[in-house]
Amino acid sequence: xxxxxxxxxxxxxxxxxxxxxxxxxxxxxxxxxxxxxxxxxxxxxxxxxxxxxxxxxxxxxxxxxxxxxxxxxxxxxxxxxxxxxxxxxxxxxxxxxxxxxxxxxxxxxxxxxxxxxxxxxxxxxxxxxxxxxxxxxxxxxxxxxxxxxxxxxxxxxxxxxxxxxxxxxxxxxxxxxxxxxxxxxxxxxxxxxxxxxxxxxxxxxxxxxxxxxxxxxxxxxxxxxxxxxxxxxxxxxxxxxxxxxxxxxxxxxxxxxxxxxxxxxxxxxxxxxxxxxxxxxxxxxxxxxxxxxxxxxxxxxx
Numbered sequence: 506x507x508x509x510x511x512x513x514x515x516x517x518x519x520x521x522x523x524x525x526x527x528x529x530x531x532x533x534x535x536x537x538x539x540x541x542x543x544x545x546x547x548x549x550x551x552x553x554x555x556x557x558x559x560x561x562x563x564x565x566x567x568x569x570x571x572x573x574x575x576x577x578x579x580x581x582x583x584x585x586x587x588x589x590x591x592x593x594x595x596x597x598x599x600x601x602x603x604x605x606x607x608x609x610x611x612x613x614x615x616x617x618x619x620x621x622x623x624x625x626x627x628x629x630x631x632x633x634x635x636x637x638x639x640x641x642x643x644x645x646x647x648x649x650x651x652x653x654x655x656x657x658x659x660x661x662x663x664x665x666x667x668x669x670x671x672x673x674x675x676x677x678x679x680x681x682x683x684x685x686x687x688x689x690x691x692x693x694x695x696x697x698x699x700x701x702x703x704x705x706x707x708x709x710x711x712x713x714x715x716x717x718x719x720x721x722x723x724x725x726x727x728x729x730x731x732x733x734x735x736x737x738x739x740x741x742x743x744x745x746x747x748x749x750x751x752x753x754x755x756x757x758x759x760x761x762x763x764x765x766x767x768x769x770x771x772x773x774x775x776x777x778x779x780x781x782x783x784x785x786x787x788x789x790x791x792x793x794x795x796x797x798x799x800x801x802x803x804x805x806x807x
Contacts, residue, residue, distance in 0.1 A: 518585030525550035677713030700768035738783025
């Protein structure tokens with residue numbers, strides 16, 4: 506992959522798993538990296554590169570974010586910050602809308618004010634329930650779509666070039682999120698049966714290193730592009746049933762995972778088959794096979 510031509514990047518969501526891995530990759534490439542964080546957010550995942558990036562604490566206001574972007578003067582922004590809740594309750598609504606719609610709209614306003622015209626944003630395959638062009642699985646996915654609509658306005662009105670990368674399931678080493686792979690490690694080590702659904706739902710698991718590479722490829726493609734917005738899926742294209750994914754985990758790690766299949770029902774609006782009609786990101790493909798990518802993914806404390 507050709508190295509992206511930008512020198513300074515602004516990253517939101519860098520305190521999270523995928524964002525922290527992107528920030529580390531950018532630092533490794535010699536880029537100047539600025540990250541935006543909430544006042545109370547922890548920086549543990551950024552500790553290895555803390556002395557090589559600039560952290561800006563956002564006070565929640567549009568004016569505050571305008572000042573941050575003006576100070577950072579980035580060539581490109583990577584927007585990965587989000588609030589994911591699969592099944593929300595009433596108390597979650599303000600947080601979902603605030604993190605997934607208000608904050609990124611503030612970011613767009615700040616980028617426009619500073620004349621920053623390049624952005625890589627992040628969508629979710631859950632915007633495409635039952636393979637529909639748009640049908641949100643949950644309120645989280647609906648807020649992500651709402652932001653894409655706002656992004657379309659800013660890109661058109663302010664001359665921005667923006668790419669949205671639609672993520673599927675991600676995994677990798679030192680992942681603190683408690684997602685599937687971490688759960689399998691903990692269950693195998695504990696040796697206690699885990700109640701799960703019948704396990705026929707399909708997952709498209711993409712290694713975090715491949716995901717990070719997709720962000721870099723997308724940034725490089727912004728150079729010379731005419732269209733204001735583009736949208737690409739970041740997937741292997743080889744979804745596997747949950748049962749099959751567990752079997753691969755057992756073969757790769759040599760561990761037995763005691764699972765009680767069918768002891769739990771599928772959750773409401775379970776995604777049984779991932780979105781299939783996504784556009785491929787030019788110049789990118791998922792290179793790390795699940796069997797290989799699972800090695801070294803045991804989370805801390807297991």
